Amino acid sequence: MLTRRDCIKSAAAAAGSIAFPFQLVHGQTATLLAREIPSSGETIPIIGLGGAGSFGRLADSGDIETLREVMRTLYLNGGTVFDTAEAYGPSEGISGQLAQDLGIEEQLFWSTKVNSAKPEWGPSYPDVTQQQIQDSFDRIGKSPIDLMQIHNLGDIKTQLPMIQQLKDEGRARYIGITYDTPDRNHELIQAMRDETLDFIGIDYAVDNPAAAETILPLAQDRGIAVIIYQPFGRTRLWSRVAGHQVPEWAQEFNANSWAQFFLKYVIAHPAVTVVTPATSKPTNLIDNLAGGIGPLPDSAMLRRMEEFVAALPSAG
Numbered sequence: 001m002l003t004r005r006d007c008i009k010s011a012a013a014a015a016g017s018i019a020f021p022f023q024l025v026h027g028q029t030a031t032l033l034a035r036e037i038p039s040s041g042e043t044i045p046i047i048g049l050g051g052a053g054s055f056g057r058l059a060d061s062g063d064i065e066t067l068r069e070v071m072r073t074l075y076l077n078g079g080t081v082f083d084t085a086e087a088y089g090p091s092e093g094i095s096g097q098l099a100q101d102l103g104i105e106e107q108l109f110w111s112t113k114v115n116s117a118k119p120e121w122g123p124s125y126p127d128v129t130q131q132q133i134q135d136s137f138d139r140i141g142k143s144p145i146d147l148m149q150i151h152n153l154g155d156i157k158t159q160l161p162m163i164q165q166l167k168d169e170g171r172a173r174y175i176g177i178t179y180d181t182p183d184r185n186h187e188l189i190q191a192m193r194d195e196t197l198d199f200i201g202i203d204y205a206v207d208n209p210a211a212a213e214t215i216l217p218l219a220q221d222r223g224i225a226v227i228i229y230q231p232f233g234r235t236r237l238w239s240r241v242a243g244h245q246v247p248e249w250a251q252e253f254n255a256n257s258w259a260q261f262f263l264k265y266v267i268a269h270p271a272v273t274v275v276t277p278a279t280s281k282p283t284n285l286i287d288n289l290a291g292g293i294g295p296l297p298d299s300a301m302l303r304r305m306e307e308f309v310a311a312l313p314s315a316g
């Protein structure tokens, strides 16, 4: 099995201008912040990695060596949470295979998802869901899987009992529901109130703070862990800040890059358990992981961050 010590050298090489993992850049070992999963008390590192977006595109391109360095960089810098899904195409199979090659599949915290039900599957779609679940086990090579979610609300009535059964049988440690469509907020809120969920997965970002109104406080009340998706709005925030420097005052909470600025905004909310930005680059992953170290902005600073980003002249 790969140890964190074993893989430092090659990941450092892949990291380019950031020559070493951040704990060496900073001259001492720094520990990623971790948060508790309310339903168990288990803690997980607050920054993870997303398997869609640019990571998914890299998987589509078949650039296995770069993907291997990304996975290795996650692990050697203390990250464990990897968010994937059947719907992400080759991404889940390749990341599962790479983790097994590196001998780290058991150490990672795998969050995967059953597909939203598709009308063309007809009445047999529970069988399709069962097959997808089995395919995820085969691809990831770990049992129990850490977290099995229903993708984008799916068909909660049919699919939630299926993943609950997985949990009851000890084949999934946690279960949850994800969504990314603000016009279906009410469905997520209803499920959070009515069902027993360990996790939800939602979008939240400095320019997309709506979840802080109802969903995040409700998660705290109901003891549901929260995975944050799209902390950069995919390309949206990068376009917004293109050509602009991170403000000087962000040093007050040790944000040295825009990625750290955006991630610290997200994880400052106490309901947030983990955030899984996607990246296809080891250097960017190190940057992101460094966003999970040190002080976080307070509520006055959070408002300042929102206002600052909102006031930036749009690149377009």
Ligand SMILES: NC(=O)c1ccc[n+]([C@@H]2O[C@H](COP(=O)([O-])OP(=O)(O)OC[C@H]3O[C@@H](n4cnc5c(N)ncnc54)[C@H](OP(=O)(O)O)[C@@H]3O)[C@@H](O)[C@H]2O)c1
Residues within 6 Å of the ligand: 049, 050, 051, 052, 053, 054, 055, 083, 084, 113, 151, 152, 178, 179, 180, 201, 228, 229, 230, 231, 232, 233, 234, 235, 238, 259, 276, 277, 278, 279, 280, 281, 283, 284, 285, 287, 288
């Ligand atoms: N409903 C759902 O279940 C759902 C919905 C959406 C997303 N998700 C999950 O959440 C993950 C994250 O969302 P996302 O992939 O849509 O978008 P995202 O994480 O907000 O943004 C990813 C983009 O940011 C860039 N980036 C990452 N780190 C950077 C850095 N340090 N500096 C500069 N650029 C950086 C990436 O490019 P580079 O590759 O060049 O770094 C990529 O273009 C997904 O991969 C997926 O796992 C789940």
